[in-house]
Amino acid sequence: MITKRIIPCLDVKDGRVVKGIKFQGLGDVDSPVRLARLYSDSGADELVFYDITASAEGRALFTDILTETARQVFIPLTVGGGINTLDDFDRVLKCGADKVSVNSGAIRDPRLIGEAARKYGNQCVVLSVDVKRVNGAFRVFAKGGRENTGLDAMEWIRRGVGDGAGEVVVNSIDTDGVKQGFDLEMLQKVCEIAKVPVIASGGAGRTEDFITLFRTIPGVDAGLAASIFHFGEVKIRDLKLEMQQNGIPARIL
C-alpha cells in the first residue's frame, strides 16, 4: 500500500537553514546538506528546499548546496522560492531537483504552471499556496504570506491543478508556527477539489498532529514541517512508528 509521506522543509538563506515563526524572526539552525542527510537516513520520504535568498550570490550558493545534496541524498527533492520563469525551473532541475514548486511566480504569471507542465511534465510542477482566512473566506497570500492577493484559495487551486500542477502544497498561515495542529478545515476543502496529491503544511507541533491529520482527512498524502524536525521535537523514526501503530501506512527504515 502506498505510504503517507513525511516531508521536512528546509528554508535556506545564505547557505544556512532557517525557520521563521509566522514567517518572521529568522533563526539559524544548521547546514542544509548535513540536515538533508540526517533526515534521509532517519526515514524522511522527501525533502523540500526553500530558497529565501534574494541576492544573486545567495542564489548561486543555493544551487551549489542543492547540487551537493543531490550527490549525497537519494530521495525526491523539491525546490521552491524565487521560481518565476521556465529558466528558473531549468536552473534547479539541472542541479538535482525532482520537482519545482511555484507560489508567487504563478500568481504573477498564471501561464507559468501550464508552460512548465508541458515542458517538464505535471509530476514536476508543484503548486504551493499560502492560505489565510480573511472575513471567513480562504484567500491566497503572496510574498511569503505578507500580501493578500484577494484570490479565492479553492478557485486558485482548482485552476492550478487544471493547468497541470501535479501536486499541491497547502500552507495555512493561520496555523503556521502556532504548533496547535494542521488546519483540518481548510485541508478538507482542498482535498474535495484537488485530484492530485495534497501536502499539508503549517501547524504541526507534535506527533499526534500528524496522526490526527492522516486519520481525519484520508485525502491528504503527506505532511510537511520544518522547525519541529530541526529542533528534534519530533523524530521522524518515532513519528513513523506511531503512524504504523495507528494503522497509517508508513515507510520505516
Add this chain to the structure above:
Amino acid sequence: MTAIVDYGVGNLFSLLCSLDAIGEQAVVTPDPDELRRADRVILPGVGAFADAASRLRSQNLDLTLKDIAESRKPLMGICLGMQLLFEKSMEYGEHEGLGLLKGTVRPIEEILRESEMDPERRLKIPQMGWNALRLRKKSPLFRYIKDGDYVYFVHSYAATDCGDSILADTEYGANLTACAGRDNVFGCQFHPEKSGQVGLNILRAFCEME
C-alpha cells in the same frame, strides 16, 4: 562501465549521482558504438511514450538496444525507459515498443477500473510516492533487497500481461508491475535513483551483472 542512453528525455543528474555513490563509472551517450562498448546499459526516461519511442527510432537507438539485448549484455530500463522495453503502449493511442519484454503498457486508471478494488478508495493518478515491492520471482536484481522494501514511484501507466517476465509488483488498488525482466533485460517502473538505500542496492546488483 555503465552507459546511460542519451536521447534527450529526462534529467539524468540524479541517476549519475546514484551510480557515482555506488562507485560505478558511468557515461551518458547517444553514440551506438559507445553503448555497445559499455559493460551494461541503462535506458532512462520520463515523459510521453510516443515521443520517447520516436526519438529512439530517429536516432536508430531502437536497433542498437535490440542488439545489446541480444548480445546478452545487461540492459535496464527505468520508468518510461522500462515501459519502452515492452511490446506496446496504449498511452494516447497504440504505440509500438522495443518488444524486448512481453507485455502492454496501459493507463493505471483503466487497470483500476477493471480491478476488484473498493471504488471508495479513490486512488489518485499518478501513483506518486513510496510503495512496497512484492518480489514474485528470484532475480539477480534483488540480490541486496528483500520483499516489502519500499521504493519511490511516479507513474500514470503500468505494464500488464507480462506473463512470466514479471519479477515484482506493488499494490495500488490493483497489482501493478514494478519490476519485469527476462534473461539479461530488466525494467523498473519506480525510480531506483530516488529510492534511498533500497534503490542504490538495486543499482548495485545491476552493476555487478556481467
